[in-house]
Amino acid sequence: MASGSEITPSEYIAHHLSNLTMKVGEGDFWTINLDSLIMSVIVGVIGLGVFWLAAQRATSGVPGRFQSFVEIMLEFIDNTVKDVFPGDRSFLAPLALTIFVLVFMMNLVDLIPIDFVATLMGALGVHKWKAVPSSDLNVTFAMSFTVFAFIIYFSFKAKGVGGFLHELFTAPFGAHPVLWIPNLAINIIELVAKPVSLGMRLFGNMYAGELIFMLLGLLGMLGGAYTAGSIVLSWGWAVFHILIIILQAFIFMVLSTVYIAMAHEHH
Amino acid sequence: MAQFFAVVQGYMALGIGLIIGLGALGACVGIGIMGSKFLESAARQPELIPQLQKFMFLLAGLIDAAFLIGVGIAMFFGFANPLLSAIK
Numbered sequence: 001m002a003s004g005s006e007i008t009p010s011e012y013i014a015h016h017l018s019n020l021t022m023k024v025g026e027g028d029f030w031t032i033n034l035d036s037l038i039m040s041v042i043v044g045v046i047g048l049g050v051f052w053l054a055a056q057r058a059t060s061g062v063p064g065r066f067q068s069f070v071e072i073m074l075e076f077i078d079n080t081v082k083d084v085f086p087g088d089r090s091f092l093a094p095l096a097l098t099i100f101v102l103v104f105m106m107n108l109v110d111l112i113p114i115d116f117v118a119t120l121m122g123a124l125g126v127h128k129w130k131a132v133p134s135s136d137l138n139v140t141f142a143m144s145f146t147v148f149a150f151i152i153y154f155s156f157k158a159k160g161v162g163g164f165l166h167e168l169f170t171a172p173f174g175a176h177p178v179l180w181i182p183n184l185a186i187n188i189i190e191l192v193a194k195p196v197s198l199g200m201r202l203f204g205n206m207y208a209g210e211l212i213f214m215l216l217g218l219l220g221m222l223g224g225a226y227t228a229g230s231i232v233l234s235w236g237w238a239v240f241h242i243l244i245i246i247l248q249a250f251i252f253m254v255l256s257t258v259y260i261a262m263a264h265e266h267h
Numbered sequence: 268m269a270q271f272f273a274v275v276q277g278y279m280a281l282g283i284g285l286i287i288g289l290g291a292l293g294a295c296v297g298i299g300i301m302g303s304k305f306l307e308s309a310a311r312q313p314e315l316i317p318q319l320q321k322f323m324f325l326l327a328g329l330i331d332a333a334f335l336i337g338v339g340i341a342m343f344f345g346f347a348n349p350l351l352s353a354i355k
Contacts, residue, residue, distance in 0.1 A: 010346060013346050014346060014347065017346065017347070197332065200332075200336045200339075201328075201329075201332040201335070201336065203336075203339060204332070204335035204336035204337075204338065204339035204340075205331075205332075205335045207339040207342070207343075208335050208338040208339050208342060211339075211342045211346075247324055247327070247328050248328060250324070250325070250328075251325060251328040251329065254325060
């Protein structure tokens with residue numbers, strides 16, 4: 001990294017993997033990861049701003065390239081949501097689009113080489129900056145627990161409070177009072193597994209991706225053939241990572257849509 | 268003191284290797300089975316290939332999920348080991 005100073009491998013990785021934190025209260029729970037917060041706001045504004053701009057400039061005549069691109073995206077998301085949820089998708093499809101664009105933009109930051117970000121932030125005087133918001137467990141869990149809140153809200157709305165509680169206690173085994181506890185256990189596990197797996201899947205993919213970039217960079221520190229090999233492998237991993245980024249955004253969106261659609265179903 | 272560190276780190280290295288190795292085993296076998304079924308059904312009904320492809324990518328992401336979560340956790344233990352900081 002810096003010429004002249006010896007940095008051990010674990011220091012390099014620890015430096016690149018630590019968040020810029022800010023305490024707003026007592027203890028570890030009340031620390032905010034400022035870098036994830038600021039980066040997610042920036043990528044959110046850019047990503048959603050593109051679509052807002054397209055809406056401002058939309059014409060009903062022959063569309064230009066920008067409007068066609070946005071229309072293709074919208075149709076793709078609309079068809080995906082329509083496959084999963086045949087009912088009224090005036091809320092679900094925009095939610096799916098927002099999730100897809102946000103997650104994709106957050107993941108896209110991972111393609112910027114880590115040392116570029118580190119030297120840029122170092123020049124601005126900030127010494128710890130983890131640039132990818134979706135490699136922060138707080139951000140991914142925030143999104144997946146928001147989806148969880150929607151699941152609960154739509155469960156109540158589609159089945160009624162009494163209906164939903166009845167279903168919690170009597171599905172899937174049956175209505176006999178002996179079966180209430182097993183039913184409740186299974187339903188709670190199923191309900192909790194959804195947001196946890198959603199958040200951790202995105203976090204694991206992005207965190208492991210960043211870490212492999214860093215490890216390949218460390219391999220380049222050994223000099224000579226190792227540096228050449230590390231450049232080639234970093235390029236190869238970056239190309240593979242482009243697929244992973246799009247795939248993970250798509251999976252997050254489709255699973256959120258499927259979970260919310262399932263919340264509308266009656267057993 | 269140094270011996271505590273050595274013991275924890277030694278077992279940690281083994282643990283990380285097992286997590287990543289066994290996870291990779293499961294993920295690869297899963298993708299192999301899914302891929303073979305996809306190829307079979309693509310050969311039977313080639314007109315369905317675009318739809319099946321969409322589901323195949325979705326399933327690939329789901330199958331890799333537990334493996335990558337394991338890699339994330341294993342790497343976290345490799346570099347910011349909470350077990351070691353408990354000793355300090």
